[in-house]
Amino acid sequence: MSSVAAPPKNEFPIRVENLTLAYGETVIQRDLTFSIARGAIFVVMGGSGCGKSTLLRHLVGLQKPASGRIFYGALSFWEADEQTRKRFLRHCGILYQSGALWSSLTVAENVELPLREYTRLSDKEIRDLAQFKLALVGLAGFGNHYPAEISGGMRKRAGLARALALDPDILFFDEPSAGLDPLSARRLDDLILELRESLGATVVMVTHELASIFAIGTDSVFLDAESRTLIARGNPVNLRDECPDPRVRRFLRRGAEE
Numbered sequence: 001m002s003s004v005a006a007p008p009k010n011e012f013p014i015r016v017e018n019l020t021l022a023y024g025e026t027v028i029q030r031d032l033t034f035s036i037a038r039g040a041i042f043v044v045m046g047g048s049g050c051g052k053s054t055l056l057r058h059l060v061g062l063q064k065p066a067s068g069r070i071f072y073g074a075l076s077f078w079e080a081d082e083q084t085r086k087r088f089l090r091h092c093g094i095l096y097q098s099g100a101l102w103s104s105l106t107v108a109e110n111v112e113l114p115l116r117e118y119t120r121l122s123d124k125e126i127r128d129l130a131q132f133k134l135a136l137v138g139l140a141g142f143g144n145h146y147p148a149e150i151s152g153g154m155r156k157r158a159g160l161a162r163a164l165a166l167d168p169d170i171l172f173f174d175e176p177s178a179g180l181d182p183l184s185a186r187r188l189d190d191l192i193l194e195l196r197e198s199l200g201a202t203v204v205m206v207t208h209e210l211a212s213i214f215a216i217g218t219d220s221v222f223l224d225a226e227s228r229t230l231i232a233r234g235n236p237v238n239l240r241d242e243c244p245d246p247r248v249r250r251f252l253r254r255g256a257e258e
């Protein structure tokens with residue numbers, strides 16, 4: 001059993017095969033097939049409402065596909081039982097849009113939460129580890145603050161420290177820079193890059209931010225709302241410059257024609 005939930009070690013930690021996403025009878029995206037290489041910063045792109053967040057929900061176990069499969073290494077995620085899925089998800093860190101911190105807990109307590117839930121470390125070890133993760137995201141000294149007492153950018157970074165608590169192999173981000181000023185967004189990009197380097201993690205990110213996409217994205221898929229499927233994939237800068245599909249080029253050039 002434990003070998004099933006171990007971090008995937010093969011070249012493509014994530015593989016999506018013929019995935020169809022739907023809410024009831026309404027198909028949002030169909031026939032999505034792509035792989036995400038280990039160590040990639042993989043961006044899910046596309047216009048508003050095309051299904052980016054829905055795809056992310058499927059990848060992190062919140063929503064079951066209408067059809068198709070998601071593989072993490074050899075594990076066919078949605079074909080596994082719930083306990084196996086949960087065990088696998090301990091290898092994943094997830095940063096939601098708002099940071100999603102508990103407002104009644106201090107920043108440090110928020111980071112300690114997954115460690116208390118999923119490890120048998122001593123209280124001191126947990127506190128030390130939380131401090132270490134906070135230092136990693138530049139929040140040393142802010143552990144005793146409550147989320148309401150720090151800025152939006154700091155809350156994002158605290159959410160990131162929490163996502164990092166269990167040393168994830170895969171990090172999922174939903175609009176990480178939404179609501180941040182350009183400088184804070186840039187700092188968060190740099191931090192994501194640094195973490196990818198230092199942890200060797202794979203990053204999967206939903207974002208609209210073209211600056212972020214071009215600055216840190218190494219690979220991507222482009223989902224189209226109208227045809228309800230994937231219309232391009234590859235390095236975002238290459239897609240902007242060379243994608244044969246004008247819908248993709250227009251989006252990546254903010255609507256500008258050739």
Ligand SMILES: Nc1ncnc2c1ncn2[C@@H]1O[C@H](COP(=O)(O)OP(=O)(O)OP(=O)(O)O)[C@@H](O)[C@H]1O
Nearest residue numbers: 023028046047048049050051052053054055206208
């Ligand atoms: N719980 C739900 N029930 C039914 N339809 C939903 C639900 N959540 C989202 N949708 C619909 O699914 C489609 C895709 O939504 P989703 O939030 O995944 O898109 P998105 O690409 O992330 O959009 P945005 O960029 O605006 O955040 C939209 O048409 C949305 O209205």
